[in-house]
Amino acid sequence: NAGVTQTPKFRILKIGQSMTLQCTQDMNHNYMYWYRQDPGMGLKLIYYSVGAGITDKGEVPNGYNVSRSTTEDFPLRLELAAPSQTSVYFCASRGGDSSYEQYFGPGTRLTVT
């Protein structure tokens, strides 16, 4: 049982490039989330999904896009990368039960230069 996996672990992008951060969970969870973590700022929600085919914006969605074509996968797309998107990105998932616990992946460290 791998839980939540994220690829890549590290990436350096040039300004204006695009990339997709991958997130997969094998727990059959309905809910999935993307956060960014910046020093001293905690975690900010970028996008989330309550099930396949359904996505919604979080607190800081500008510059990002998501899709949820399957229960397992929730990729995050960065178009026209900017230095402000330098951050550590975490994907998380949770089931539809009453525990509300979110399970986190190990993160992707992205640098835009």
Next chain:
Amino acid sequence: AQSVTQPDIHITVSEGASLELRCNYSYGATPYLFWYVQSPGQGLQLLLKYFSGDTLVQGIKGFEAEFKRSQSSFNLRKPSVHWSDAAEYFCAVGIGNEKLTFGTGTRLTIIP
């Protein structure tokens, strides 16, 4: 809007000493409250959670937290810290049943 405040950015504690990390929240309804821990280079792991009932909740690794509605607080405690407790700790409040709002975190350093 809901918010979570962790007033201590960094705390240093001697190994074996007791620990209390503070968390205050602002939320209009009965909150769901969580404490997560993040070791360096890792994702977040749930320590404990409060939904209702007994206001003193026990978690993993010997941690506990107490919900005080009158003070809008959910402080995390441990009677005796170990060097392995060095990490960053995040308090979070649940919004409805879909999303979490996180505090800015408290970094814990343990000295011998």
